[in-house]
Amino acid sequence: MRRVLLRLLFVLALPALLVAIWWLASDNSTDVFWPPLRTIMRTFPDVWTAERLQDDVLPSVLRLTGGYALAAVVGVAAGTVIGSYRRVRAVCEPVLEFLRAVPPPVLVPVIMLFAGIDDTMKVTVIASGCVWPILLNTVEGVRAVDSVMAETARSYGIKGPARLTHLVLPSASPQIFAGLRQALSIGIILMVISEMFAASNGLGFTVVQFQRSFAIPDMWTGILVLGLLGFLLSVVFQLVERRALAWYHGLRASARRSP
Amino acid sequence: MHALAVSGLQKVYEGSGRRVEAVRDLTFTVDAGELVCLVGPSGCGKTTLLKCMGGLLTPTDGEVLLEGRKVNGPPPGMAFVFQEYGRSLFPWMRVAQNVELPLKQKGLSKSRRRELVADALESVGLTDAADAYPWQLSGGMQQRVAIARALAYEPQVLLMDEPFAAVDAQTRADLEDLVRGLWRERGITILFVTHDIDEAVYLGQRVIVLSSSPTVVREQLKVDLPDERDQLHTRVAPRFAELRTHVYEQIQAAKRGAGAVKTDTPPPR
Numbered sequence: 001m002r003r004v005l006l007r008l009l010f011v012l013a014l015p016a017l018l019v020a021i022w023w024l025a026s027d028n029s030t031d032v033f034w035p036p037l038r039t040i041m042r043t044f045p046d047v048w049t050a051e052r053l054q055d056d057v058l059p060s061v062l063r064l065t066g067g068y069a070l071a072a073v074v075g076v077a078a079g080t081v082i083g084s085y086r087r088v089r090a091v092c093e094p095v096l097e098f099l100r101a102v103p104p105p106v107l108v109p110v111i112m113l114f115a116g117i118d119d120t121m122k123v124t125v126i127a128s129g130c131v132w133p134i135l136l137n138t139v140e141g142v143r144a145v146d147s148v149m150a151e152t153a154r155s156y157g158i159k160g161p162a163r164l165t166h167l168v169l170p171s172a173s174p175q176i177f178a179g180l181r182q183a184l185s186i187g188i189i190l191m192v193i194s195e196m197f198a199a200s201n202g203l204g205f206t207v208v209q210f211q212r213s214f215a216i217p218d219m220w221t222g223i224l225v226l227g228l229l230g231f232l233l234s235v236v237f238q239l240v241e242r243r244a245l246a247w248y249h250g251l252r253a254s255a256r257r258s259p
Numbered sequence: 260m261h262a263l264a265v266s267g268l269q270k271v272y273e274g275s276g277r278r279v280e281a282v283r284d285l286t287f288t289v290d291a292g293e294l295v296c297l298v299g300p301s302g303c304g305k306t307t308l309l310k311c312m313g314g315l316l317t318p319t320d321g322e323v324l325l326e327g328r329k330v331n332g333p334p335p336g337m338a339f340v341f342q343e344y345g346r347s348l349f350p351w352m353r354v355a356q357n358v359e360l361p362l363k364q365k366g367l368s369k370s371r372r373r374e375l376v377a378d379a380l381e382s383v384g385l386t387d388a389a390d391a392y393p394w395q396l397s398g399g400m401q402q403r404v405a406i407a408r409a410l411a412y413e414p415q416v417l418l419m420d421e422p423f424a425a426v427d428a429q430t431r432a433d434l435e436d437l438v439r440g441l442w443r444e445r446g447i448t449i450l451f452v453t454h455d456i457d458e459a460v461y462l463g464q465r466v467i468v469l470s471s472s473p474t475v476v477r478e479q480l481k482v483d484l485p486d487e488r489d490q491l492h493t494r495v496a497p498r499f500a501e502l503r504t505h506v507y508e509q510i511q512a513a514k515r516g517a518g519a520v521k522t523d524t525p526p527p528r
Contacts, residue, residue: 148346155313155339156361156412166360170351247351247392254394 035217040224043217048225052206057225060203063119064191067126071183075131076176079138080168089139100136104129104186105193117198125194130183137179141172174248177241184237188230203229260327261288262448263312263416267321270307281307283473285321289416289450294442296459297452298506299469299477300514305452308474309420312450313339326415335365338409342421344401348393348408355380355389358408365412379411382441399430403437410441419451423458432490435462439488456510460484460503461493468506470513478509 019037026036048057082088082096108125115121145168153159153167169176195204203226210219242249268285271278281304289295299305310316312323314333323330325337338361341347348357355376362372380386383403393401402422409417419438423431439462442449453459459466460482468478484498493499 146346148341148343149349151310151315152339152341152347154315155333155337156408157333157335157364158360162364166352167349170349173351247394250392251350251394 032214033216035220040217040220044221044224047218047221056201056203056206057229059119059201060191060195061229063122063194063202064126064187066119066123067190068130068183068187070123070127071130071134071187072180074127075134075179075183076138076169079135079176080142080164080172082135083139083142083172084168089143096132096136100132104190108194108197112198122191122194122199122202126187126190129190130187133182133186134176134179137175137182138172141175142168144175145171174245177245181237181241184233185230188226188233192226261324262291262293262326263289263450264324265308265312265321266324268308268311268318268323269320270304270311270316271319280473282311282318284475285469287467287476287479289448291415291448292446294439294449294451294462294464296463296466297450297469298454298456298459298466298510299474300471300510301454302472303469303513304472304474305454305469306420308469309339309418309450309452313337313418336415338412338414338417340402340405340409340417340419340422342424344398344405344422344425345393347405348401350392350394353390353392354385354396354404357393357404358411361408361412375411375413376407379407382410382444383407383437397430398426399434402426402434406434406437406441410445410447414447416448416450419449421453422451424454431458436490438462443486456503456506457494460499460506461488461490466502466506468509468513471516477513480506 023037026034027038029036082092104125107128108121111121111124111128115124149167149171153163158166191202192204192207195202196208199205203222207219207222207226210216210222265288266286268282269280270282271280273279285308297305297308307316311318312330314323314330314337317331325334328334330337349360352360358376358379359372362375367375376389377386380389383406385400385403385407388396388400388404393404396404405422423434426434435458438449438451441447451459451462453462463482466480466482467476468480469475470477480502482502484493484496484502
């Protein structure tokens with residue numbers, strides 16, 4: 001119990017300190033663009049009502065989920081194919097490096113041209129940005145399957161789909177998760193950006209809308225909500241990862257104990 | 260018919276302008292129910308040979324017959340135990356799942372699989388570790404899991420590639436006795452590759468001494484020690500010393516690259 005409290009203290013100390021500094025430093029602010037934190041906090045419950053959560057936060061989260069899931073499926077599938085065959089890799093690698101180097105936000109106007117300005121566009125933008133880290137990490141993970149494990153599988157006749165599900169994908173999963181983690185932060189960024197371009201709801205749209213109508217404290221609350229959303233998603237991701245990669249963390253810990 | 264027949268086996272690696280003849284011409288047989296040890300100087304292509312036999316490598320020339328059928332590709336009647344136990348078990352699966360996976364591939368029913376897994380784990384003394392992950396076990400225990408996996412597979416021939424080279428001496432002695440015990444209990448055919456002369460003589464009914472690379476069979480030696488062997492008495496028996504000295508001399512001669520040296524096989528008692 002004491003250890004839990006101590007841990008909680010460690011986790012909360014710095015955020016609490018930063019909020020306190022912000023609070024004190026902004027308290028006497030008369031600058032319109034830097035309203036006191038006190039004012040922002042007072043505005044918060046008025047702005048983020050249940051209705052708003054449903055009308056703006058929910059659509060954003062759904063778009064993010066859709067784009068992210070699409071990127072995960074495409075990235076892992078294509079990455080597995082590319083990683084498994086040397087010839088395919090040789091053909092694809094230069095193209096992949098180029099596509100990866102294109103900053104995803106620049107694709108928003110392009111994608112708008114053929115996907116319109118509805119949710120399809122936003123999901124496509126999110127997916128097209130998220131897919132690269134997932135794909136490239138999957139390729140590396142699939143390539144790095146241990147040679148002894150591969151031979152073991154071969155000698156016991158484990159091939160085809162069974163080889164994929166019992167050897168290749170589990171073996172690549174730590175790398176795949178590393179890719180998924182990078183993709184998550186890219187996804188949040190693209191979610192906001194795509195909503196800033198052409199949208200009638202969503203978090204990005206709301207923040208821009210507040211800024212344009214000089215509702216500055218409201219705009220700040222939107223930024224806080226985005227931060228909290230990102231934090232929450234990262235916590236959820238960590239929980240999933242810890243569960244899915246329990247074996248990997250255990251293996252690493254045991255390797256550290258006995259080198 | 261022999262359980263395993265290797266005839267005229269040759270393996271040449273070719274690549275980047277270099278041509279390496281790892282195995283030149285190997286011919287030997289293993290009978291059903293035999294425990295044969297292959298021993299040779301380090302780097303003599305033992306692993307290459309074993310991989311050719313297991314269908315993991317295609318020989319350049321010659322052939323391997325498993326119960327009369329030519330081996331091309333890993334045959335279902337053969338099971339491997341690798342030296343690198345830590346890299347041969349799947350760390351994302353529990354012990355029982357590791358043992359069960361090849362059986363699923365064989366298409367056995369669930370109840371049969373459960374039976375085989377339980378039986379195999381019991382015979383290596385790891386019933387309690389069924390739900391552990393391999394990395395939670397010691398090296399020796401991990402190698403036991405690999406042996407259990409091979410046993411549950413019910414192979415006609417069990418191939419073991421220096422399985423105890425990476426464990427400590429005491430564990431190694433235990434594992435040697437385990438292998439001999441399993442062999443006597445179950446009557447399986449085992450081909451055991453090692454670079455340890457004492458181990459070869461202690462375990463085998465027959466020891467095949469290989470030359471250095473390019474490899475040929477240098478000598479086949481029948482180990483005329485009694486079937487009841489134990490670490491304490493067998494290893495100090497005079498006959499054991501004679502046999503191991505003989506194998507040792509053969510290997511030293513092989514390292515010097517000497518041809519067929521005439522050191523006579525020590526006469527049976």
